[in-house]
Amino acid sequence: MKISKLQKKMGQFTLQIEELYLESGKVHGLIGTNGCGKTTLSKLIQGILVPDGGRIDYEGLTPRDITMTTQRPYLLHDTVYQNLIYPLKIRGIRPDEAKMDAWLERCGLLQKKNQYARSLSSGEQQKLSFIRALVFDPAFVIVDETLSNLDPDSTELFEQLMREQQTKNKMTWLLISHQLVHVRKICDQVHFMEQGNVLVSGTPEEILLHPSHPSIRRYLADTEVSYRENEKNSEI
Structure with missing residues (x-):
């Protein structure tokens, strides 16, 4: 995906990216302080926001190939299973229940398959949202x-799933994270x-x-201080 001269003004904030190349099949990290434009960029890529100027060259990708998972996932007012298969249903793909059960089993949610999804814990909701984003084999x-x-176990699970997907399908990932x-x-x-700018890539x-x-x-130093403060507070 090639992004060039991308512009979007939202209130007092202006996103203006001269050039950004997200090589296909790679895992890309997007970092920066709160309010720097990371989520705005992701919404522009998804088509949720319309740019004021510039161009996103999707290199053949369509909206059906792109998906997103967030820290506070939106879940349907339905069961865990119906939430999981929703991306398949809207794409006209018949769910393979055995494969869906395998996804749920991997995340420890199989026993809650028929449970109301919004009654899950926050961590379980994130797991459900994450595997829901992967069940249709997206490209981005x-x-x-x-x-x-x-928790550390859940983080390790997410990392393992990402590595496995890269071995199997070579998706392109954009990981926004502190x-x-x-x-x-x-x-x-x-x-x-x-x-609002991509300052450096490497x-x-x-x-x-x-x-x-x-x-x-400066960002790395501030992040390290914040991390140490959170660690100290968690021990109190």
């Missing part, structure tokens, strides 16, 4: 802070945003371990 997946505030440990572990490329080592730009160094 946006993960917007889904790894935030998860969890830099996970970004470093699973991303092939990292893109740093500041004030490998995880270049961006997170050997940052050359002072804005990135």
Whole structure:
């Protein structure tokens, strides 16, 4: 996916990306402070927002090929199973119940298959949202802070699922996250945003371990302080 001269003004905020290339089949990390435009960019990619200018070259992808999962997922007023198969239904794909059960089993939700989805815990809802985004084998997946505030086992599960999908299907991922440990572990490329712009792109080592730009160094320092404060508060 090639993005060039992309513009979107929303109130006092302006997103303006001169150039961004999201190579297909790779896991891309998108990082930056709150309010820098990460979610706005993801909504432009999905077509939820219409750009004021510029171009997104989808390189053959259609809206049916793109999906997204968020930190606070929207679930239908229905069962866990009906939520899971919803992406298949709207695409006219007949669900294979055995395969759907395997997805649920993998996330520890099989016994809750017929339970009202919104009665799940927040962590279980995130798991359901994540596998729901994968059941139709999408080509492009946006993960917007889904790894935030998860227990270590759930985080490891999500990372394993992403690796397995890359082995099987080579999807393109856009991982929006403040969890830099996970970004470093699973991303092939990292893109740093500041004030509506993509400032620098590079490998995880270049961006997170050997940052050359002072804005990135400040961001990493602030993120480390925030991480340590959260760790301290969790012990109280």
